[in-house]
Every structure is written in C-alpha cells, then in structure tokens.
Amino acid sequence: MEHRIDRIKKQLHSQSYKLTPQREATVRVLLENEEDHLSAEDVYLLVKEKAPEIGLATVYRTLELLSELKVVDKINFGDGVSRYDLRKEGAEHFHHHLVCIECGSVEEIEEDLLTDVEKIVEGQWGFEVKDHRLTFHGICRVCQKQAVSAASTNESGKE
Amino acid sequence: MEHRIDRIKKQLHSQSYKLTPQREATVRVLLENEEDHLSAEDVYLLVKEKAPEIGLATVYRTLELLSELKVVDKINFGDGVSRYDLRKEGAEHFHHHLVCIECGSVEEIEEDLLTDVEKIVEGQWGFEVKDHRLTFHGICRVCQKQAVSAASTNESGKE
C-alpha cells in the first residue's frame, strides 16, 4: 500500500505535481477498493468518510489528473457514468471486463489476450495500437447456474 | 435501402411496434450515414432536414427502441455522448473500432477477430459471451505518415 502510494507520488513529482492530502486520500480510496469500479461520486463519498472537507470538484480534478498519468483508466460501461479503474502495477495495457447482463456484476481479466489481434490490426490496417478497451457482455457463472436450477425446478414441478 | 427498411419494419412488427413516419425518417438517416458514428443530436439535425416537425425526444425514443431490437448498437467513445451505429446485415456481433488519438478519426473493422479470445473466455472464465465492445486507441495511417514527414522536414531544416 505505502509502496504504491510512493510510486504514485514519484509519478506525480516527475510531472511537477504534488501529492496533496486530498490527492493522497483519493488514491487511498482507490487502492482500498481496487476490485470495484467506482464512479466519481462513489469515490467522493468514500473519501469524505476520511476527509470530510474535500470537495466534489477536487475529486473530479484528481481523477482526471490520475487518468492523464495513466495511474487510473477511465471506463464507461454504458450506464451514464464514468468509472475509474486503477491500473495494476507494471501493467502495459488496460485490463478487460466481463459484464453480466443479468446481475450487473463486473469481473476482470488481467491476461492480455489481444497480442495476436493487435498484430493483425497493426499489420493489416496499418494502425499503431497504443491502448484498448475490451468488454464482454454476457452471462456470468453464477447466473448460468441459477438459470439451470430454475429450469430443473420448473421441470420437476411439471410446469 | 428499401430492402433494409423492409427488414427493420418486419423486425418492429414482430414485437408489435409500428414503423411510423418519424421512425422511418430516423432509420433512413442512419442508413444514409452508415459510415459515420452519429450522436442523437446529429441524427436529430439530419432528420429535421427531411421531417422538420420531428421532436428531439422522438429521436431519442426511436434510437432507444432500435437499440433494444439490436438494429443499432449504442457506443461511447469517451467524449461524453452516446453514438449509434447500424448493425450490418446479418452481423452476429458488433464490429470493432480504431480511434485515432491524434485526429479523432474512427475506422471500422468488420472481421470478428475475437473468436479465439471468446473461446478462452468461455472455457477459462465460464462466462457465456453474448456480445462485446472492442476499441483500439492509437495512431491511424494518415497521422503516422504526417509524423514521419514532419520529422524529415525538421531534419532537412537542420532544426
């Protein structure tokens, strides 16, 4: 934790930005909720618990700054809000997501998976890939099981 | 053109929706600008040229409806507006996009490219893929050429 804060601090300093208390509080919230996909509002409410004096605008500004520095990636799952996702240590690219259309859960995929596809895109389309966004929409493991058990219940009930 | 309108008409009827004049005008605009990625506002302005009496709300409603019927796909390139992209005839999945971070141009990729990746996701993550969104961010062919020629100009100018 402290280690990662230090790295981010250095990254900020390298562009002559400071790690102010507000920025640090925001980063801590992101680190503590790394598995989630928080909106700016979500982050704001969580930061407020520790640093009640912080303003919403500052949270937006901080997230924007972290986004420029590639500390976080901004992503949109189509529900009208931007979400902010910490980039894993040393990750070259943004990771992928599995969004369940039944329960709304979001799972992460760390593996790159796109190496071959990017080669094709570079070779065949002459497009120099810098980053990507890949999201799959479908049915998660849990919802699949529920569908199966619901079906067998119906069957035994001779519906 | 008429052929595709007919198919969409049937698709609407199959869910007991009607192809009203407003809806038809909207669909025609989408067909005539298939290569673009229009926002709701864009569509509204274009439809107004032919059917000046149409209201913005109706355009939003129509796009939402077409989206549910999978006639169009709603996509967000991160610029704060939703864009609507006609699904190609008979296409199983949404197509992919190449967004240039220099000039903002958007190129399309019809080829699926993700068959293998989806197999992995289904096998290894147990996730049943229904659809996907894949966007590459990078430098398009044109901007690459410009960068090269700019560099050689500098060189010959002994900058």
Place this chain on the structure above:
DNA sequence: CATCCAGTGATAATCATTATCAGATTGTAT
C-alpha cells in the same frame, strides 16, 4: 360514434461533469 392506446412534440426536470472564482497553501526570493 365512443373508446382505447401507442406514439408524438414541447418542454421541464434530472443528473453527471465542467467552469468559475475567491480564498488557502506552498515554495521561493528577498
């Protein structure tokens, strides 16, 4: 005809995000 109801247009309301601006904080030169 009377009734019903999906669909429509105008416009108000909502909600996320951005802009503004005065005050606080920091670093630095004197």
Place this chain on the structure above:
DNA sequence: ATACAATCTGATAATGATTATCACTGGATG
C-alpha cells in the same frame, strides 16, 4: 520573517446530454 507567484482547493454556478411529463393526435376496435 515578508512578499510574491504559482498551485491547489471548495463552493457553487453553468453546461450539456438524457429522461420524464403531459396534453394531444390518429388509427384501430367495437
């Protein structure tokens, strides 16, 4: 320490996209 400039912050207003509301229309049904 004092003065000064630059950065940063919080409150709040403004913006802009999208959604909700509501009265009205036109076609279908009996």
